Amino acid sequence: MTAPALTKNQSLVFDVLSRSDAPLSAYTILDKLRDHGFRAPLQVYRALDKLLERGMVHRLESLNAFVACAHQEKECCGGHGHGTVAFAICESCGHVVEFHDHAVDHRLDDWARERKFKPAKTTIEIRGLCEQCAA
Amino acid sequence: MTAPALTKNQSLVFDVLSRSDAPLSAYTILDKLRDHGFRAPLQVYRALDKLLERGMVHRLESLNAFVACAHQEKECCGGHGHGTVAFAICESCGHVVEFHDHAVDHRLDDWARERKFKPAKTTIEIRGLCEQCAA
DNA sequence: TCAATTGCGTTATGCTATAACGTGTGTCAT
């Protein structure tokens, strides 16, 4: 039941994402890891796949970029085992806020149930300007 | 105030999207329009940009693909002048349903207002299985 | 020990999107 340890490559990728204060593209991650022996995009993508599976990393579809999950292990909704997560992305400074909203989740869930649509993964991304940048 | 007519290229691209029952990538559109003189991606992307501006076409971020807007001109929320729109995307048959949900919109709006975040564009995409394909 | 699984590294390729250049065509103020 308890997940196996991260491999070396997975740890390296996760570390880079954790330290970043903005989303990173796979190729940016690659560049940051060249000194650690990374040579090809696949090394990054394979690590990202595993981290995404675990919910430790999220993909921002509107940016083709990735962020470390901002949840603590045991937060509401089970931390990394969270349901749908939403993002507010500042187009000026690049800062991203990850959040849940149960009302939104349930509303979309109801919509799906009414139409007998079976959701697998839901993307919610608000792009705009954060408080700092909107001033 | 009334929008200028579509150019030839814009019409061709819009037609292709309108006739399709699934989202199309820019390159797929290009292929479908080679017989009409299209030779390069930019011809498609430039037309798409204008159609997106007008709200006649939507981009599905999680698919890197495009669909014709499913609204009628004068539907609720002003038809093509609509606010946030959401999509349910079947991963099996490719069918896409476009919808509004005011409750979701307002909830996300509230979230943003509370944090003084200024939304510019919001993406909501539910991927899963439609009723037909879930059976 | 033998198979199956998983991760890894490499090369090559494919898909998505834009930069930069020049052309032609209208509009509009001079």
Next chain:
DNA sequence: ATGACACACGTTATAGCATAACGCAATTGA
């Protein structure tokens, strides 16, 4: 008219994102 401007268009080249296909090594579990 003529020049200035805006805008659509066409072309070539390039940038950015993602996966296919190969082979090797380590791990696991019958």
